[in-house]
Amino acid sequence: MNIGDIANATGISAKMIRYYEDIGLIRPAMRTLSGYRVYSDNDLQTLRFVRRARDLGFTVKQIDDLLTLWRDRSRASADVKQIALGHVAALEKKMQELKDMSDTLLHLASHCQGNDRPDCPILKNLGSPDAVAPLPKTRDQRKTRAFDRAR
Amino acid sequence: MNIGDIANATGISAKMIRYYEDIGLIRPAMRTLSGYRVYSDNDLQTLRFVRRARDLGFTVKQIDDLLTLWRDRSRASADVKQIALGHVAALEKKMQELKDMSDTLLHLASHCQGNDRPDCPILKNLGSPDAVAPLPKTRDQRKTRAFDRAR
DNA sequence: CTTGACCTTCCTACAATGGGAAGGTGCACC
DNA sequence: GGTGCACCTTCCCATTGTAGGAAGGTCAAG
8 A cells, every 4th residue: 555545544644644654653664666655454553543542632652652552462451541541631631721711701701792882891801800800710610609609 | 121021020931022022913122222122011011911812822813813902992892702702612612622532531441441451442442443332422412413414 | 658646855834932052231249 | 340140132943743835756547
């Protein structure tokens, strides 16, 4: 198989496949006499693995670790689980950050008329953080309730 | 104020302040005879605005738009609200993606012993996606359902 | 033998940030 | 008047993962 075939079969662009080879994530492909990369079914498997891990949001470094474990038939499942759960924790942290931003913006937007008048609490807040009451930090995660109480 | 003072006062690094000037997000600062950048209270305000918008996850382009609206005393609040709510939608989309990843990983991890034996459904799944049962699609993901129906 | 699809390498860019080098400036202290 | 140190300047490089394009070689079908 040529690189284009593999690209189609995995959904990873030819460009990225060369890049992954370049940075050492995957092993250099065999070449024809004229220099074309040639891929085996084994390579296809590997690239599919990479694709799925990538879709799950793993970084290249993490995928590298997972690949190593994947190839190591004597690996401990605990090692894999640890990487996976560590990644889950990172995802959750990121989600919380996004949620905080989103909550703040929704709060500000709810105080904004959204008409053709110039007055806008969103801009007021950005210009000076106390123009509109900030979202309170709650001890626990009981969002809206705690919010109402705190007002 | 020198750039270091402004950096301290806003929490934006001197490096980034120069960068923002370079890409045209903020106006070039005044200079002393020897070339040092000098900032006014007005500049401080602007940089604080940028800082807050950045903390809310706006891109530089969006901050640029917000700054323009901020400076335009006759802007319509609807314009601002639209940017804010558009950004909220983007944040929510991102959160959903992260949640899907996280759910998938948690599902896989729940089937993994996490001991010193090599058997691991996480790797099995990455190598071949049907090795472990996929997450069931919940009913109220209508977008996905419409897509499924269309196949 | 030409044409078009495919392949090769190499360079550029993105967004937002940090690191560092090489050199100039401001100021306080002795 | 020096000396030293903190700060400033510009310029270049790296990051992460991906895409675009240029210039040129290859393959297969017509």
